[in-house]
Every structure is written in C-alpha cells, then in structure tokens.
Amino acid sequence: MTQYDYDLFVIGAGSGGVRAARLTALGGKKVAIAEEYRVGGTCVIRGCVPKKFMVMASEVSHALEIAEGYGWSFEGAKFAWPTFLQAKDVEIARLSGIYAANLGKAGVDLVHGRAVLKDAHTVEIVGKNQTITAEKILIATGGRPWKPDSVPGIEHAITSEEAFHLPELPKRILIAGGGYIAVEFAGIFAGLGVETTLIYRGPNILRGFDDDVRAHLAGEIEKRGIKVILGCQHTSIEKTETGLINHLENGMAIETDVVMFATGRVPYVQDLGLEAAGVELNDDGAIKVNRFSKTTADNIWAIGDVTDRMNLTPVAIREGVAFHETVFKDNPQSFDYEAVAxxxxxxxxxxxxxxxxxxxxxxxxxxxxxxxxxxxxxxxxxxxxxxxxxxxxxxxxxxxxxxxxxxxxxxxxxxxxxxxxxxxxxxxxxxxxxxxxxxxxxxxxxxxxxxxxxxxxxxxx
Incomplete structure (x- = not known):
C-alpha cells in the first residue's frame, strides 16, 4: 500500500477549505492545507467581511440625516478614510489569525505558498522546492474578479479587491456592473460622500433576482444620490491629467477619479496543474464535480466558488462539511441548494x-x-x-x-x-x-x- 505524507491535502484556506480541513483533522486524519495569500480566503480577507465593515461605515451618513429629523444636530461631522482603513485592516488581521490558530488547534499543518498539482497525489509548493503527497486532495481556491480585456484602457480600472485598499477616497467614481458587488460598492462610496455613477449593460440591475426587487432597488438607490445608467457599457477608458474619462456606448463621456469593474468573478483555476492530475473543467471554466463534489480524478474533490455552483460563503462551508461526511465518515451527503437565503x-x-x-x-x-x-x-x-x-x-x-x-x-x-x-x-x-x-x-x-x-x-x- 502506498504511503503518503498526508491523508488529505487542501489547496486554499478559505471558509470551505478550512472547515473541511479542521473536521477531517479532528477526526484523526493527517491533514495539511496550503494558502498562497492569507488564511481566511475571499470572504474574510477581500470579500464579505471587509465589505460589510465598509457598508456599516458608509451607512453612518444616512443615519446622521435621519437623526436630524429626530431632533439631533451634528456640527463638523466628517469621515477619515485612513482611520477607517487602519481599523478595518487590524480587524481583518485578527480574524485571519483566528482562522490560522483554529487550524493549528485541530492539528492541521499550514503550508504558506502556492500549491500546484503535479499528478493526482502530488503537489509542489511553488518557489520552495517542496513536494508533498496525499491520498486525497481537496481544491478550494475560490474565485477572482474578472475584467474585460477588450475595453481599451481597462488597465486603468480597479476591481473590488483594490477597492479595499485605495490610498485615498476618490471624489468621483464610476462602477461598471449590475450584480451584488457593483450595487453594494455603489452604496458604499455614495454613503462616504463620493459622487457615484453605476453603469450596467443590462435592462436592470441584479439579474436573476425577482423583477419587483430589481425595479424597486434601482429606484431606491437613486434616492441615495447614485446615478444609474442602464443598457450601456464602456467603449474605452482614457487617462488624462485630471482623471479618467469613461467613454460609453451612448456617447456620454464621464470623468471620474476611479473606475471600478464589478463585472463578475471567475473560478481560480489558472496554473493549478489540473490537467496533470486528470481534473477537468466544465464549459464555463469551473472545476467539474458531481453532487458529492468529486472531480473527474478519483481521489480529488472540489468545493466552493471554484466549482461555480452557488457562490456563497455559507454554501462553501456546508459543501466542506458534506465532503468530510462523505469521504471520511462513510456517510454520503450532498448539499441541498434549494431555498438558500x-x-x-x-x-x-x-x-x-x-x-x-x-x-x-x-x-x-x-x-x-x-x-x-x-x-x-x-x-x-x-x-x-x-x-x-x-x-x-x-x-x-x-x-x-x-x-x-x-x-x-x-x-x-x-x-x-x-x-x-x-x-x-x-x-x-x-x-x-x-x-x-x-x-x-x-x-x-x-x-x-x-x-x-x-x-x-x-x-x-
């Protein structure tokens, strides 16, 4: 019988990967997890958690407006972007540290570095001259923002990941996209006093949501001062001495200080070595899995956004639990995607x-x-x-x-x-x-x- 370094090796220490690794290690198996950036993944480091902090910070301006109606008065109230950024980064570091500590307590070995599959049982840690073998492998690398390379000047645009670390708060921003990330950041920047424009190529925001919800929200966010332009997209972005000029299909040219593209996310599968391990992608570029999260390789599974099933953090966690139950407890489980809030x-x-x-x-x-x-x-x-x-x-x-x-x-x-x-x-x-x-x-x-x-x-x- 082949001897491996680990019973399970997890690639990606986001919410789903961490949950699967901890449960499996607590069950007595030898487990390692690799993370090339920071433990916590998209949600904790560059997604829902810092975003929610930004939402709460931006909501204060609206709360102050309401407070005046109740008899309160505020003079000289102002927002300090650097102060907020520092507090946000300290909290994110604390949360990342908790994730890492919990892995250690469970007995999971944490490998800092990018893991690439060399074959179905072997991973190489890039730049460290380290090779690790495992009986079973779980891929949980998540997704990354996508920008359309076909737009001239797209290199001047940022994504949501850079929005968390802007050196200064812009006076003007244009956000391209109509999904939840675009709509959320439009509210964030508008609430922080930034002149905000949202453009989307579709007929209304939040495609896939209920039509009454879409229409209602579009009207409500305009009441918050956000300019919404629908049925339109960029033709180019031009950098000038005074800012960035957004040239749009409808002939408009809007100058802003920052352009943010929130036009979707794609599974993070680039240079993972999937082909060498026999792991296939589906037509949309996500890792192909069955209902038990098993890939086309016999000993490799995948969960979370990299499979592009239902890209929500709690879903990735539940997929991680189902993986553990199925593979290590002989209790086959698949997550039920019906009626997920x-x-x-x-x-x-x-x-x-x-x-x-x-x-x-x-x-x-x-x-x-x-x-x-x-x-x-x-x-x-x-x-x-x-x-x-x-x-x-x-x-x-x-x-x-x-x-x-x-x-x-x-x-x-x-x-x-x-x-x-x-x-x-x-x-x-x-x-x-x-x-x-x-x-x-x-x-x-x-x-x-x-x-x-x-x-x-x-x-x-």
Whole structure:
C-alpha cells in the first residue's frame, strides 16, 4: 500500500477549505492545507467581511440625516478614510489569525505558498522546492474578479479587491456592473460622500433576482444620490491629467477619479496543474464535480466558488462539511441548494429566499399567488424621506406553500434569515398568517399580507 505524507491535502484556506480541513483533522486524519495569500480566503480577507465593515461605515451618513429629523444636530461631522482603513485592516488581521490558530488547534499543518498539482497525489509548493503527497486532495481556491480585456484602457480600472485598499477616497467614481458587488460598492462610496455613477449593460440591475426587487432597488438607490445608467457599457477608458474619462456606448463621456469593474468573478483555476492530475473543467471554466463534489480524478474533490455552483460563503462551508461526511465518515451527503437565503448589502439592503415570481410561474403548474406591499418605514416618518420598503411573498396556488420571500429595506438581511426557515420548511401561507405579528415592526408585514396582487406583475425574466 502506498504511503503518503498526508491523508488529505487542501489547496486554499478559505471558509470551505478550512472547515473541511479542521473536521477531517479532528477526526484523526493527517491533514495539511496550503494558502498562497492569507488564511481566511475571499470572504474574510477581500470579500464579505471587509465589505460589510465598509457598508456599516458608509451607512453612518444616512443615519446622521435621519437623526436630524429626530431632533439631533451634528456640527463638523466628517469621515477619515485612513482611520477607517487602519481599523478595518487590524480587524481583518485578527480574524485571519483566528482562522490560522483554529487550524493549528485541530492539528492541521499550514503550508504558506502556492500549491500546484503535479499528478493526482502530488503537489509542489511553488518557489520552495517542496513536494508533498496525499491520498486525497481537496481544491478550494475560490474565485477572482474578472475584467474585460477588450475595453481599451481597462488597465486603468480597479476591481473590488483594490477597492479595499485605495490610498485615498476618490471624489468621483464610476462602477461598471449590475450584480451584488457593483450595487453594494455603489452604496458604499455614495454613503462616504463620493459622487457615484453605476453603469450596467443590462435592462436592470441584479439579474436573476425577482423583477419587483430589481425595479424597486434601482429606484431606491437613486434616492441615495447614485446615478444609474442602464443598457450601456464602456467603449474605452482614457487617462488624462485630471482623471479618467469613461467613454460609453451612448456617447456620454464621464470623468471620474476611479473606475471600478464589478463585472463578475471567475473560478481560480489558472496554473493549478489540473490537467496533470486528470481534473477537468466544465464549459464555463469551473472545476467539474458531481453532487458529492468529486472531480473527474478519483481521489480529488472540489468545493466552493471554484466549482461555480452557488457562490456563497455559507454554501462553501456546508459543501466542506458534506465532503468530510462523505469521504471520511462513510456517510454520503450532498448539499441541498434549494431555498438558500441570500442578502445584498446595498443601501437599502435586499434579503431574498426561494423562487422569484418568474421562476415560480414556470415551476408551479397550478399557478401562483403573489402578495406585495410597499410602504414607508416608521423610522423615516419624522424625516420626510420618501424611501419605501418592498415585501413580497410568492405562493404556490395549489399547495399554498410560500415558495419565495423577497424584501428590500432596512434590516432585510436579518429578517430573511428567519423567513428562510419557514420557506425551507415548506410552510403554507395560512401558517404564516397564523403567526402573530410583533408590533410595531417592519417584519410584521410578512404575516399580515392579505390581498393577492392582481395578475399584472412583471413575469419576464
């Protein structure tokens, strides 16, 4: 029997890889994990965690506006970008250290360096003249931002990764993209006082989300001062002495200090040595896996964004748990991707779980019942603000199961986590209605919606 250095070698110390490595080591196996940058991966180092800190920092300006309506006054309030950056970086370093310490406590060997597959059982640590063998290998390298090389001057644009480390806060920024990253950073920079323009080539932002959510949020973010240009994209970016000129398809030329592309992310598979190990990619450039996360190589698995299934940190973690149960505990498990809640930390934020109205109309043979409400939240009653909340329930007309819940408004990410339990459990509209409201709250609207919407809602995808 072949002797290997490790029972399991994990490439990539993000949330999914770390969870799989720790569980396997705690189960008595010999495990190592390699990370070429910093332990914690995209979410902790250059993704959801620092982004949420930036969102919270930028929301303060809106909170101050609301506070004035309640009788508070603030003179000389100002934001110091360097102070925020330093505090953010200290916290990210602390969190990365916790991840690394937890790996050590579990008995996982941490290898600092880029691991490349030499064959199905062997990895080389680039630049260290180190070769390691393992019986089983797990790839969890995540994804990276993508920019269109076809745009002249694209080298002058940044991505979300550079946005976390800008040496100074720009006065003007243009963000290209319509997904959650683009929308979130538009809110961040606008909230920090930056003149912000968002352009997107599609007919509306947040493709794939419910159409009522998309339309509602597009209107709400404009109320926060963000200029939204739809159905348009760059033809070129020109660097001048005073800034960057964004030349657009519609003939507009917009000068800004920074251009940020948030036009998607791609699986991080470059130069991993996949072909040498017999690991195939699918047509979209992601690692091809079955429902148990197994690749086309017998002893290699892959989880998280590198597989491009459902690119969410909690999903990668659950995939890591399922991998451990399947491979090392003889308890085959595959993650259930149905009714996974998600949030967009735009301003206002979005919380959504289950089917959109369009998806439900395709999936529910007996049709759907739709319940929608739009209202001004109590918080804004004193301020004169015309910002409004959207809440929407999508119900299978035959079974009366609530198959989709969509919220745009303050605290919607917090609400959707609990609403997701009901949607995942398959509770009916009658069971939602039987739940007593908590008053006065926004969330009470979710259990007091009585009037079905007339069948005139947008049903297009």
């Amino acid at each position: 998600t949030a967009v930390f735009s301003q206002p934020p979005v919380g959504t779980v289950g089917l959109t109205e369009h998806e439900a109309r395709q999936a529910c043979s007996g049709g759907v019942d739709v319940y929608v409400t739009r209202f001004r939240p109590m918080k804004y009653a004193f301020t004169g603000s015309d910002e409004r909340v959207l809440m929407k329930l999508v119900v299978d007309a035959d079974s009366q199961r609530v198959v989709g819940c969509h919220i745009v408004g303050p605290d919607s990410p917090e609400m959707i986590q609990l609403a997701a339990i009901a949607v995942k459990a398959g509770l009916t509209k009658a069971q939602w209605d039987a739940t007593c409201a908590v008053h006065p709250t926004m969330a009470e609207e979710l259990v007091t919606l009585k009037e079905k919407q007339a069948p005139t809602s947008m049903a297009a995808g």
